[in-house]
Amino acid sequence: MSFRIEDVRAREVLDSRGNPTVEVTVKLEGGGSGRFSVPSGASKGKREALELRDGGKWLRGMGVIKAVRNVNEIIRPSLIGVDASIQPLVDDILIQLDGTPNKSRLGANSILGASVASAKASSDQMGVPLYKYLGGAFSRVLPIPLMNIINGGKHAGNELAIQEFMIVPVKFKTFKDALFAGVSVYMELKALLEERYGRHAVNLGDEGGFAPPMKRTEEALEALVSSIERVGLEGEVKLAIDCAASNFYADGKYNIDGASLTKEELISFYERIVDEYPIVAIEDPFHEEDLDSLSELTKKLGHRILLVGDDYFVSNERYLRKGIEAKAGNAVLLKVNQIGTLTEAVRTASLAFRYGYRVIVSHRSGETNDPFISDFSVALNCGYIKAGAPARGERVAKYNRLLEIEEELGSVASFSQLDTL
Numbered sequence: 001m002s003f004r005i006e007d008v009r010a011r012e013v014l015d016s017r018g019n020p021t022v023e024v025t026v027k028l029e030g031g032g033s034g035r036f037s038v039p040s041g042a043s044k045g046k047r048e049a050l051e052l053r054d055g056g057k058w059l060r061g062m063g064v065i066k067a068v069r070n071v072n073e074i075i076r077p078s079l080i081g082v083d084a085s086i087q088p089l090v091d092d093i094l095i096q097l098d099g100t101p102n103k104s105r106l107g108a109n110s111i112l113g114a115s116v117a118s119a120k121a122s123s124d125q126m127g128v129p130l131y132k133y134l135g136g137a138f139s140r141v142l143p144i145p146l147m148n149i150i151n152g153g154k155h156a157g158n159e160l161a162i163q164e165f166m167i168v169p170v171k172f173k174t175f176k177d178a179l180f181a182g183v184s185v186y187m188e189l190k191a192l193l194e195e196r197y198g199r200h201a202v203n204l205g206d207e208g209g210f211a212p213p214m215k216r217t218e219e220a221l222e223a224l225v226s227s228i229e230r231v232g233l234e235g236e237v238k239l240a241i242d243c244a245a246s247n248f249y250a251d252g253k254y255n256i257d258g259a260s261l262t263k264e265e266l267i268s269f270y271e272r273i274v275d276e277y278p279i280v281a282i283e284d285p286f287h288e289e290d291l292d293s294l295s296e297l298t299k300k301l302g303h304r305i306l307l308v309g310d311d312y313f314v315s316n317e318r319y320l321r322k323g324i325e326a327k328a329g330n331a332v333l334l335k336v337n338q339i340g341t342l343t344e345a346v347r348t349a350s351l352a353f354r355y356g357y358r359v360i361v362s363h364r365s366g367e368t369n370d371p372f373i374s375d376f377s378v379a380l381n382c383g384y385i386k387a388g389a390p391a392r393g394e395r396v397a398k399y400n401r402l403l404e405i406e407e408e409l410g411s412v413a414s415f416s417q418l419d420t421l
């Protein structure tokens with residue numbers, strides 16, 4: 001059974017927004033193979049590892065021709081003969097080969113493709129499911145899904161400043177029950193939006209949530225609360241928001257709900273909505289450079305809800321460490337393509353666990369049908385996943401994979417129900 005890499009090949013495929021993305025296939029001498037197609041964000045953090053794009057006018061510059069070439073011409077010869085079952089070695093070779101702090105030479109998209117495809121090839125060679133290969137025999141925690149069912153910000157063509165309005169099924173015994181409860185709320189929300197705003201209100205945003213013509217944050221929160229009540233799930237399904245606040249910040253002010261707020265006013269706004277609605281998590285509440293305000297909000301609300309850093313920490317150990325030192329936030333969003341290799345993503349998760357930060361494995365707004373993040377969340381036993389609405393194939397692929405894993409684990413599967421929730 002040889003784990004030595006025999007071949008690495010990349011090609012261009014399309015993501016869920018129709019943009020080209022990199023798909024990498026790794027083949028091992030022993031016959032095992034793995035394939036991964038890389039996701040892509042729209043509201044990216046400034047400090048994320050670089051996603052290599054090209055093509056000029058053609059495809060509005062969204063091509064990945066160079067990234068594919070980098071895999072086939074630079075990464076391929078360096079990985080051939082390497083033992084794919086030693087993931088830190090594979091990733092170290094990729095990191096050295098790139099040689100830049102933000103993966104700007106080869107592109108995080110080409111590097112990540114090779115990194116994850118190697119892990120998948122190795123798990124195939126070993127004949128064990130990916131979550132077990134990555135996490136070992138004790139991987140058994142199915143994550144609470146944070147399901148984004150009203151889309152705003154950069155993910156939708158409406159006037160909502162806040163990017164994601166999520167439902168969080170918190171009091172269920174199994175992942176399947178939690179998922180199906182979320183689906184009931186999603187369907188009820190569709191009916192409610194049609195009643196209130198008409199049929200055009202149920203068009204979908206990038207992550208499969210509805211993109212109704214709403215203007216104010218509380219209009220969305222209220223619609224979610226009403227939908228939850230209408231299906232009788234109050235107390236069992238709660239709410240979360242991803243503000244992605246860098247996108248509504250300009251010249252020292254936050255432009256939200258028709259007002260221009262100072263950070264102090266925004267803090268009061270968050271305190272009020274947490275009092276009035278069943279919110280259990282707020283992600284990126286301030287712009288990505290303002291760690292102080294995140295610390296301030298953590299002091300006020302950190303004992304009650306999750307305060308999640310996405311653009312703040314960009315899945316990077318270095319920035320998470322700064323957050324920990326500043327007592328900013330109490331959870332980190334983990335997106336493998338923000339950092340570029342699997343080994344680095346796992347290191348970030350380990351650092352988070354060591355300091356009591358929660359880890360939420362996350363999709364990107366531009367996704368593919370690859371359900372890698374589902375296996376990854378179970379491998380980490382982290383207890384949370386953010387994977388969009390239970391609609392649109394590329395989101396559903398993640399939920400369906402989790403259903404499969406839960407069934408496969410049978411009686412040892414455990415579904416996370418965490419204390420602060």
Ligand SMILES: O=C(O)[C@@H](CO)OP(=O)(O)O
Binds near residue numbers: 045242333365366
């Ligand atoms: O901000 C986010 O958390 C993500 C995923 O929901 O969006 P994007 O992939 O566009 O960065």
Ligand SMILES: [Mg+2]
Binds near residue numbers: 242283284310311
């Ligand atoms: Mg985010």
